Amino acid sequence: MDNAFFQTLDTTGTSDFRKASVMLAPHALYKRLNDEGIVLDLQGQKYFRLNAVGSRFWEILVDQQRVENVISVLLNEYDVDEMRLLADLRTIIGDLVAAGLVQVTFPSK
Amino acid sequence: MTISDAPVPHTTDLPFNRWGCQQEAHYVEFRRRADGYVVSFNRLATFFISRHSTNICCWPDKGTTNAELEHLHRQTVVPLASSLQGRLVLHAGAVQFGSRSICFAGDPGAGKSTLTAYLAANGRPFLADDSVEITLGIGGAHFAQPGVAAVRLWQDSADAILAANERGAAVLGFTDKLRIERSDHLRHSRTATAVKAICFLRKEPPEASGLHLKGITASEALLELGKHSFWLDSSDHDSSAKLFEKRANLVAAVPCFWMSYPRQYNYLPQVHELLESCFAE
Numbered sequence: 001m002d003n004a005f006f007q008t009l010d011t012t013g014t015s016d017f018r019k020a021s022v023m024l025a026p027h028a029l030y031k032r033l034n035d036e037g038i039v040l041d042l043q044g045q046k047y048f049r050l051n052a053v054g055s056r057f058w059e060i061l062v063d064q065q066r067v068e069n070v071i072s073v074l075l076n077e078y079d080v081d082e083m084r085l086l087a088d089l090r091t092i093i094g095d096l097v098a099a100g101l102v103q104v105t106f107p108s109k
Numbered sequence: 110m111t112i113s114d115a116p117v118p119h120t121t122d123l124p125f126n127r128w129g130c131q132q133e134a135h136y137v138e139f140r141r142r143a144d145g146y147v148v149s150f151n152r153l154a155t156f157f158i159s160r161h162s163t164n165i166c167c168w169p170d171k172g173t174t175n176a177e178l179e180h181l182h183r184q185t186v187v188p189l190a191s192s193l194q195g196r197l198v199l200h201a202g203a204v205q206f207g208s209r210s211i212c213f214a215g216d217p218g219a220g221k222s223t224l225t226a227y228l229a230a231n232g233r234p235f236l237a238d239d240s241v242e243i244t245l246g247i248g249g250a251h252f253a254q255p256g257v258a259a260v261r262l263w264q265d266s267a268d269a270i271l272a273a274n275e276r277g278a279a280v281l282g283f284t285d286k287l288r289i290e291r292s293d294h295l296r297h298s299r300t301a302t303a304v305k306a307i308c309f310l311r312k313e314p315p316e317a318s319g320l321h322l323k324g325i326t327a328s329e330a331l332l333e334l335g336k337h338s339f340w341l342d343s344s345d346h347d348s349s350a351k352l353f354e355k356r357a358n359l360v361a362a363v364p365c366f367w368m369s370y371p372r373q374y375n376y377l378p379q380v381h382e383l384l385e386s387c388f389a390e
Contacts, residue, residue, distance in 0.1 A: 029350055031357040033327035040335070040353050045343050047332050 017086065018068040019107040022061055022093060028101045030058055039101060048099060053078070057092055061102070067093075110165045110182050117155050117168045120147050125342075135283070137185075139341070146341060148189065150181055153283060158341070162190035177281050180288075183257055188240045188339035195351025197243045197359065198339045201307075202260075203236040203253040204228045207390035210236055210253040210302040212243075213368075214337040215310030220372065223266040224310070226295065227377045228384070230270055234296035235260065240339065243304065243359060251359050252301040258291040269374035271295070304363050305388055309333050311369040320370040320379055322387065330365035331357055 024030075027042040037055030039048040050058060060073050067089065074085055096102040126139040129151075136151035145159040153173050157166040165186060169178055188198035201214035202225030213221045222238050229235040237256030246252045267276040267287050275294055276287060291297035307330065308322070325333075334356045343349050370376045 027346070029353045031331070031353065033331060033357060033361055036326070036328040038328050038331050038357070040349075042343050042346065042349050047335060049328055049332075 016106060017090065018066075018071065020067045021065045021105045022067060022070070023065055023103045023105070024058070024061055025101050025103065032059070041099065041101060043100065046099075048101065053088075054092060057089070110167055110186075112178075113166045113168055118142060118147055118157050118166075125344075141342070146189075148186060154178055154181060156181070156186045158186065158190045158193065160193070162193040165190060174281075177283065180281055184239050185339075188242075189341040191242065192339045192341045192352060193345065193348050195348045195355070197352060197355040199241050199243060199307075199334070200239065200337045200339060201241050202238050203241040203256075203302075203304075204233045205236060205298045205300070205302050206233055206305065206384070206388045208302065209305035209388070209390065211305055211384065211388055212241060212253060212307045213310055214307060214334070216312065216336075219310040219312050221310060222260055222262055223270070223374075224377070224380065226260045226262055226266065226289070227270050228381060229260070229295050229297070231381055232296075233381075234298035236298050236300075236302060243355070244301070245355075245358070246301075246303070249362065250303040251363055253304050254301050255297070255299045258297040258299075260289050260295065261286040262289060263287070266374075270377075304359075307334075307360075307363055307365045308368040309337070309365065311367055313369045313371055318371065320376065320383055321368065322383060323367045325365050325367055327357075327360045327365070330360035333365070334360060 029040040029042065031038050032055050035052045037050035037058055039050060039058070041048065056077070057070065057074070060070050064070050064073060071082070071085060071089070074080070075082060078085075093102065093104060097104055120140045120142050122140050122142075124138040124140050128137040129135045138149045140147045140149070145157055148156045148158065153170055155168045159165070165182070167178060167182065191198050199212060199214055201212045202221045203210050203212045204225055213224055215221050225235050225238050236253050238260040239257070241256055242254040244252050244254055262270070263286055267289065271289065272294065275292060276289065281288065289295060338352065338356060340349070340352060370380050
């Protein structure tokens with residue numbers, strides 16, 4: 001993943017970030033085990049551990065690809081400030097993109 | 110398995126996986142073809158596994174014995190082919206404790222075979238020494254399937270565990286390990302047995318102190334199990350997804366442990382005692 005993506009992610013306004021779509025990579029397999037999630041990247045043959053929130057985020061992504069929909073679900077489930085949630089999502093999505101586990105599409109202007 | 114007179118299957122692709130390094134006798138290369146996989150054991154034999162593992166062909170190198178071919182076929186090629194069907198085969202030993210079994214997985218040299226043989230020689234029959242298939246039974250229990258009725262030990266392990274007349278012989282030219290067939294003293298079980306626990310053996314230096322058996326989380330166990338199960342082609346999505354699901358279901362249902370002890374034979378009775386106290390019925 002080139003740096004341009006992260007510059008885009010860093011500089012994207014909140015409203016555009018909300019409208020971004022996040023797609024799980026087809027080569028990523030996921031399984032929840034108790035409070036943790038395990039993602040297996042078949043391409044890199046690497047495993048990634050997700051904590052409870054990361055696991056829930058991944059599970060929501062299976063059905064909801066738009067960031068704004070993900071936010072809506074998470075706000076219903078967690079007692080968290082929306083701006084804090086947005087910041088955390090940027091971090092999580094950035095990490096997952098860096099690992100090649102998700103693809104993000106920003107809305108065209 | 111068919112032993113072929115035809116030329117070894119041609120492939121122009123570079124290996125997509127290797128085991129060992131080229132200087133080692135155990136060096137293995139894996140190549141893909143449109144119709145399957147070519148697995149080449151250095152100076153021993155080349156095997157072809159068809160894409161859906163319905164067909165296995167073998168091209169032995171000159172001088173490779175039938176015993177060596179059978180060993181490569183049963184202990185490595187068949188488990189690899191099984192993985193293409195999504196069947197879960199652990200690189201592990203399995204020992205029966207009453208109506209249940211304990212699997213011992215770990216890196217090469219971690220002591221799986223030594224512990225398996227020691228327990229088998231002391232009243233706990235072994236199901237498998239090197240590779241054990243795990244299947245799902247009615248009711249959701251995971252069963253260890255019986256495998257080859259022999260263990261392979263280095264000479265010093267055999268000397269420490271077995272009587273002089275039971276120590277077998279080095280029948281495989283590519284290794285000095287002895288092959289020891291099942292006997293009245295080294296009992297083998299031919300009964301599929303529900304898995305009660307999986308122990309991941311950790312190598313400890315001889316001077317390490319103490320015997321440790323520590324429970325690990327299912328996610329830790331899943332990561333570890335990935336290293337100790339046969340998996341021919343991770344880019345084959347269907348079989349990999351099945352294997353991942355099976356591994357995850359296994360660690361979710363069966364308690365898993367780290368196990369370590371000093372690499373000294375005189376510790377084995379204590380290891381046995383601990384296993385009996387934890388897992389005997």
